[in-house]
Amino acid sequence: MSHSSAAESSSSARHSSLNVAAAEVAEQFPGTNVTVLSRDRPGWMMSEPARAYLDRALERLGVRVRSGVEITKVLPDGVEPAGGEIVPAASVVWTTGFHVPPLAADAGLAVDERGRIRVDATLRSVSHPEVYAVGVAAAIRQSWGMIHGTCQSGIPTGAYAADAIDARLRGRTPKPFRFGCIHQPVSLGRRDAVIQFTRADDTPRRFYLTGRLPILYKQTVSSGPPHFFRMSKRVNLPPAVLSARGGRANRNGGAQGGHRAARTSRRQRIVSSAPGPAASAVSSGSTISPVDGSTTRASSGRPVRRCTSSSGCPSG
CATH class of the missing domain: 3.50.50.100 (FAD/NAD(P)-binding domain)
Structure with a gap:
């Protein structure tokens, strides 16, 4: 007998639960028709290679995926997406968060x-x-x-x-x-x-x-x-x-508000007290935006040349 499971999700945590449930049901009950109904593409929160791997795994397990679906009702024998369509299902896993x-x-x-x-x-x-x-x-x-x-x-x-x-x-x-x-x-x-x-x-x-x-x-x-x-x-x-x-x-x-303002003020003082118009010293990995709109990137506190090119600064 063929069954059908439908699930719906949106956030990254709920998407993880959705994919886990769909894969688990499909693997443990071969021959079961498992359909994922989701607002977004499964794995949307992942990098493209990881998302592609997820897609291949669901396909291997025979899980069908329908993205862009908003579930409005769970019924005794299925679910109802927005628009009035009825998707039949013997079992429903609804990952609502x-x-x-x-x-x-x-x-x-x-x-x-x-x-x-x-x-x-x-x-x-x-x-x-x-x-x-x-x-x-x-x-x-x-x-x-x-x-x-x-x-x-x-x-x-x-x-x-x-x-x-x-x-x-x-x-x-x-x-x-x-x-x-x-x-x-x-x-x-x-x-x-x-x-x-x-x-x-x-x-x-x-x-x-x-x-x-x-x-x-x-x-x-x-x-x-x-x-x-x-x-x-x-x-x-x-x-x-x-x-x-x-x-x-x-x-x-x-506690970001006051601390961020203090760091901004500190960076401005560093820029203004730099030894020359084309040099400044900041802490490791920092990025500062001087008044003229250019960007200075430094590592380990070493003075660096300020890039003012409209096409952007070269790396390093």
Whole structure:
């Protein structure tokens, strides 16, 4: 008997769940008709080579993909996309993501447009400092943007909030929370997977893994939380052990406003105090934009020639 599974998704986390479910069903139940219905192309958050590998894996497993579809209803015997078409399905996996309940808003806490608690750089509510928010309940901004809800961020925010509370009870001021994404792991059945490594803001890097090695990688990552929890009973694990911190550009975490202005002012002073009109010294890897609109790139604090060519500066 042929069955049909339909799934719908949009964000990177939901797309990972969608592809995992589709591949798992197709592999475990050969002959089952599995159809993916999605707003975006599966793997849209990945690099082109990793996305191509994902496409080939789904094709190998016999998974049909329909992109550009918006699901409006889940029915007893299928789903209804926008437009009124009925897609029959004996089983439906609907990866809709996270929704914040109205508890925080009803309690009078300041929330954003999605109902998440607005927090400062140490994850305290901006309206009720005695309240801490973590995971998908919190609107946490870093230098690179807003954190989206996954276990990658949920576990570190919980660990950080506990440490921040402890620090304040001891009379210390906790440092701002820092976080950066590191990967997008997608299982493709039990014998294949693709791991897309990412920048802090979850955009893809060039490096990715495919085949059997990513399976071991993903199993290790997924089985990690219970081990870390047992270990944390014996030794305090700082949040930095549990996640990336977003790199040097994110060294102040969510406390960006004043710090960014201070860095901008500092760079302007460096430019104005440079030894000559065609030279300046900045810290390693920095990029500055002088008043004349040209760009100066330097490494290790060495003076460099300022490029004023309208066609752009040569690398190095």
